[in-house]
Amino acid sequence: MNGSIDSGLGRIVIDTDVIATYAGSVAVECFGIVGMAAVSMKDGLVKLLRGDSLKHGINVRITPDNKIQLDFHVIVAFGVSISTIADNLVNNVKYKMEAFTGMEIEKINIFAEGVRVID
Numbered sequence: 733m734n735g736s737i738d739s740g741l742g743r744i745v746i747d748t749d750v751i752a753t754y755a756g757s758v759a760v761e762c763f764g765i766v767g768m769a770a771v772s773m774k775d776g777l778v779k780l781l782r783g784d785s786l787k788h789g790i791n792v793r794i795t796p797d798n799k800i801q802l803d804f805h806v807i808v809a810f811g812v813s814i815s816t817i818a819d820n821l822v823n824n825v826k827y828k829m830e831a832f833t834g835m836e837i838e839k840i841n842i843f844a845e846g847v848r849v850i851d
Contacts, residue, residue: 764817
């Protein structure tokens with residue numbers, strides 16, 4: 733399901749891939765986030781995603797009342813409090829996504845899939 737906004741002059745439809753890509757770019761800018769993660773269901777391995785495939789670490793759902801729900805699968809930096817990283821991620825994503833899309837963020841779930849040491 734795609735998000736939509738009625739502007740008075742017409743209807744604006746936002747594809748969930750656009751939402752996921754933008755959310756991924758905002759997430760990797762956050763302190764303590766090394767990158768997005770892709771989890772292989774077949775063998776349970778976690779893989780760090782490159783910049784061009786950030787949307788694969790994010791699941792986007794649009795509720796019937798046109799609100800966004802996001803699931804982030806992230807790899808976090810070693811030595812940084814996960815709760816601090818999560819708070820920072822939620823605040824940044826909520827603010828920037830609502831300004832970008834004009835839609836309300838209903839829920840953000842964060843799954844820390846791995847830890848990496850930053851050089």
